[in-house]
Amino acid sequence: MKIKIISLLIAAISILHLHAQVGIKTENPKGALHIDGKGDNPQNGVIPDTQKKDDLSVHYSSGSMNIGIGTIPEDNSAAQLELGGTASAFLPNRVALTGISDIVTVSNPEDGMIVYNTTNNAGAGLAAGLYTFYNNKWNEILTKEVASVIERRDLWVASGNRVQPVTNSRAHERPARSTILLWADPATGSTNQPFITLPETGSYVFSFRFYMDQSANASSNRYRSLLYLWALKGNNNFASADNLPSGITVEDGAEINMIAYSSSSQLTATLTLTASGNKGDKISFRIGATTTSGIYTGYPRAAALQMVPSRTSLLFWKL
Secondary structure (H helix, E strand, O other): OHHHHHHHHHHHHHHHHHHOOEEEOOOOOOOOEEEEOOOOOOOOOOOOHHHOOOEEEEEEEOOEEEEEEOOOOOOOOOOOEEEOOOOOOOOOOEEOOOOOOOOOOOOOOOOOOEEEEOOOEHHHOEOOEEEEEEOOEEEEOOOOOOOOOEEEEEEEOOOOOEOOOEEOOOHHHOHHHOEEOEEEOOOOOOOOEOOEEOOOOEEEEEEEEEEEEEOOOOOOOOEEEEEEEEEEEOOOOOOOOOOOOOOOEEEEEEEEEEEEOOOOEEEEEEEEEEEEEOOOOEEEEEEEEOOOOOEEOEEEEOOOOOOOOOOOEEEEEEO
């Protein structure tokens, strides 16, 4: 009896060694392991494409094990996983991330991993959708265009019709002491917005059109009028100080350099700032003026939600 068992084992090992193929519900395996779900493949020869839809095939090709689900990969295929369904789809893991820096929910994530995040939390920079892990954070895979290619905001003030920039002798290097600009959204009618919330991850252009009042200087000569505009990323709710608090970064800055005439006047100026960030990041803008002798100040005018030329407005779009 023992001799028969040993003989059977030797025969089985010999078959596996010679053929190196295992077929389940098929006598015509096309790989190291081939499962024919319906058991309808021909006993030999080529398997028609219509009969591969219920098959699973595992075989060695191009230096790796290749898996075909609903298809049988070609012998020289470089696809390690090939899906053949024509009326089905790939469904990635559904994961409730806690933030873009979450490395706990998916333990020790590696660059290139993909999940479908189910968490909707704008404060954490998350919305339901596909995310890929790269550069130590989860990055949303863009699945749609930005809701509006170009968006507009109007300068808004709680009282009066113009903004008074904070004046200091080092306005060119102290954005933390500058005046924050507030905005009104013509699309929604909302006002008193201290920041722009990025609708998508990426880089943005912010184009400003300043309309400013300018008081007369004390001389018949022409003088300069200097203002400094800053783009900051982060929560702008901080007290005036020489230095920015932790978590606030300067994205861009520019100088507005104009002529101050001896009589009061209105002047216009345009300039562009840029900023980059993740979806949900907050971008605020601050303006300051210098106190240097002989330098005068312009005061941006507000005409929120009115389509008139004499107003300060902002256009922005994603690159």
